[in-house]
Amino acid sequence: xRRSPAAVPFVLLPLLPLLLAAPxxxxxxxxxxxxxxxxxxxxxxxxxxGNSVLxxxxxxxxxxxxxxxxxxxxxxxxxxxxxxxxxxxxxxxxWHLDHVGGNPRLRAAHPGLQVTASGAYEKARTGFLARYRAxxxxxxAETPDATRQEPYRAELALLDAGAALxxxxxxxxxxxxTIAGRRLRIGLEGPAVTAGDVWVYDPGTRILxxxxxxxxxxxxxxxxxxxxxxxxxxxxxxxxxQRLVPGHGAPLDxxxxxxxxxxxxxxxxxxxxxxxDAACIEGWLRxxxxxxxxxxxxxxxSLLEYYVPLLRDPEPLRARCAGS
Ligand SMILES: [Zn+2]
Numbered sequence: 427x428r429r430s431p432a433a434v435p436f437v438l439l440p441l442l443p444l445l446l447a448a449p450x451x452x453x454x455x456x457x458x459x460x461x462x463x464x465x466x467x468x469x470x471x472x473x474x475x476g477n478s479v480l481x482x483x484x485x486x487x488x489x490x491x492x493x494x495x496x497x498x499x500x501x502x503x504x505x506x507x508x509x510x511x512x513x514x515x516x517x518x519x520x521w522h523l524d525h526v527g528g529n530p531r532l533r534a535a536h537p538g539l540q541v542t543a544s545g546a547y548e549k550a551r552t553g554f555l556a557r558y559r560a561x562x563x564x565x566x567a568e569t570p571d572a573t574r575q576e577p578y579r580a581e582l583a584l585l586d587a588g589a590a591l592x593x594x595x596x597x598x599x600x601x602x603x604t605i606a607g608r609r610l611r612i613g614l615e616g617p618a619v620t621a622g623d624v625w626v627y628d629p630g631t632r633i634l635x636x637x638x639x640x641x642x643x644x645x646x647x648x649x650x651x652x653x654x655x656x657x658x659x660x661x662x663x664x665x666x667x668q669r670l671v672p673g674h675g676a677p678l679d680x681x682x683x684x685x686x687x688x689x690x691x692x693x694x695x696x697x698x699x700x701x702x703d704a705a706c707i708e709g710w711l712r713x714x715x716x717x718x719x720x721x722x723x724x725x726x727x728s729l730l731e732y733y734v735p736l737l738r739d740p741e742p743l744r745a746r747c748a749g750s
Contacts, residue, residue, distance in 0.1 A: 452464055452465050452466070452467065452475075452497075452498065452501045453501070454480070454501070454504075454505035454508070457479075457631070457633060457669065457671070457677065458631040458633060459482075460481060460482040460628075460630065460631060461479060461480070461481050461482075461628065461631050461633055462479070462480045462505060462509070463477060463478070463479055463480075463671060463677070464477070464478040464479075464480065464493075464498070464501050464502050464505055465477055465676075466478065466493060466498065466524065466673075466674055467498075468641075468643075468674045468675070469725070470725050470728070473494060473495075473523075473524065473577065473581070474494065474524045474674060475493035475494045475495055475498040475524050475527075476491045476493060476494075476519075476522070476524045476525040476637070476638070476673045476674060477491065477671055477672065477673060477674065477675075478490065478491050478492060478493055478498070478501075478502050478528075479491070479626075479633075479635045479671050480502070480505055480506065480509070481608065481610075481628060482509070482511060482608075483514060483515070483605065483606035483607050483608035484606065484607030484608060485514040485515075485606040485607040486511050486512040486513060486514030486515070486536075486606055487506050487509065487511045487512065487513045487514060487515075487606070488514065488515045488516075488517060488605050488606050488608065488610075489502055489506075489513050489515070489516045489517070489532065490516075490517045490518075490519065490626055490635045490637075491517075491518060491519055491525040491526075491635075491637065491673070492516060492518070492525065492526060492527060492528025492529050492531075492532055493524065493525070493527055493528045494523050494524040494525075494527035494528070494584070495527065495580075496528075496531065498527075498528055499527070499528030499531040499532060500531075502528060502532065503531070503532070503535050512536055513532055513535070513536040513539050514536075514539055514540075514606035514607075515539055515540050515541070515542065515605050515606040516529060516532060516539060516540070516541045516542070517541075517542045517543065517605065517612075517624065517626055518541065518542070518543035518547075518593065518624070519543075519623060519624050519625065519626075519635065519636075519637025519638065519639075519673065520543075520544070520546065520619055520620045520622070520623045520624065520637055520638060521543070521544075521546055521547035521550050521555075521591070521592075521620060521622075522619075522620070522638065522648075522649070523581070523584055523585075523591075525637065525638070525673065526543070526547070526591045526592075527584050527591070529541055529587070529590060529591050529592075530587045530590040530591065533590060540594045540595055540605075541592070541593045541594050541595070542593055542594070542595040542596075542597060542603075542605060542612075542624075543592065543593035543595075543596070543597065543622075543624060544593075544596065544597050544614060544616065544620075544621075544622025544623065544624050545593075545596045545597075545598070545622055546616065546620050546621040546622030546623075547591065547592045547593065548592065549621060550620070550621075550649075551588070551592075554649060555585060558581075558585070559582065559585050562578045562581050562582050562585075563582070565578050566578050566579065566582075597612055597614050597622075597624050598614070599614060600612055600613045600614040608628075608630075609629070610626055610627065610628055610629075611626070611627040611628075611629060611665075612624060612625070612626055612627075613625040613626075613627070613658075613661065613662075613665075615639065615654070615657075615658035615661070616651075616654060616658075616749075617650075617651035617654045617746055617747055617748075617749050618639060618650065618651060618654040618655040618657075618658040619637070619638040619639060619646070619649065619650050619655060620649050620650075621746075621749055623637055623638070623639060623658065624637065625637055625639060625662065627665050627667060631668075631669075632666065632667050632668035632669065633667065633668070633669050633670075633671065634662065634665055634667035634669070634670045634671070635670075635671045636662060636670050636671065636672055636673065637673045638672075638673035638674070639655065639658050639659060639662060639673070640659075640662075640670060640672035640673065640675075640678065640683065640686055641672055641673045641674040641675060642672060642674055642675030642676075642686075642714075642717055642718065642722075643675065643714075643717075643718040643719075643722040643723075643725060643726035643729070644710065644718075644726050644729045644730050644733065645690055645693070645733070646673075646674070646729075646733075647733045647736050647737065648736075649746065650746065651743065651746045651747035652694050652737060652743065653694075653747060654747060655690070656690060656691060656694060659686075659687045659690060660687075662683070662687075663683070663684070663687060667680070668680070670682075670683050672686075675717075678717075682717060685713070685714065685715060685717060686714065686717060688713060689710055689713035689714040689717070692709055692710070692713045693706060693709065693710045693713075693734075693737070694737065696709050696710075697734055697737035697738055698737075703730075703731065703734045703735065703738075706730070706734050706737075707727055707730040707731065707734060710726070710730060711723060711726060711727070714726075
């Protein structure tokens, strides 16, 4: 089955042949005494989970992003329990399902927790996500095998959560903000990865949680305005962070981020020129260097075979950069 890239959001196309791959185990690791990471998973054959970061605050834990699959939300809840603190607040970096999918489970386990995010989800519900729902329904209709329908049905169930995926507190501007009693710096970008992307800087630990403004093994361009994204990376570079947690992939130091940013710029430049798609793909792998491990190269190539043509399709990009 072939579909135009625009019709298959969330890297569904490269994942289709292997959608039933085995789940990936996740355990929390300590980034600083007050900060733990529940790593997401982004592997061929499965829709991704974004990374989640847990920050200890006076009123309980702040959880930044909640993953997509139930087992990721479960890992966050287990990490909170092991830490002996309730989840007091959630911050979502953006509305993609691999970052907000666990919100309903966390709300159920910790009633009263406040979710903070940009206002972009509401618009996505009637736009991008409504189209995604229609595509899932079509895929189910075209898939006679009930077992193979399961991943699509799971996505529909997530979409059915509706408002439970969205924020209680809407970020309308960047700046200092106290969440669960801890002072944080919040950035608001967009259009970049989505129409409204939030990043979180914790001055106490100098950890910057970037969401999908930084993703490995490649930038995930499904809903992106690339030029706005590049500008947002410039603002991240001005933050005095020591360690940056990307939306997908392992934490980076400043040198790793600088390399990512340069590779991102190179990819955009290549896509804007006359080089073949394959040259842009190899250029990304060359510029990203050790950020993409040998074991991830084939996966990175397959993703970019999908994303580079997206970068060369001017009309959808214009619309997204105009905020629609
Ligand atoms: Zn993501």
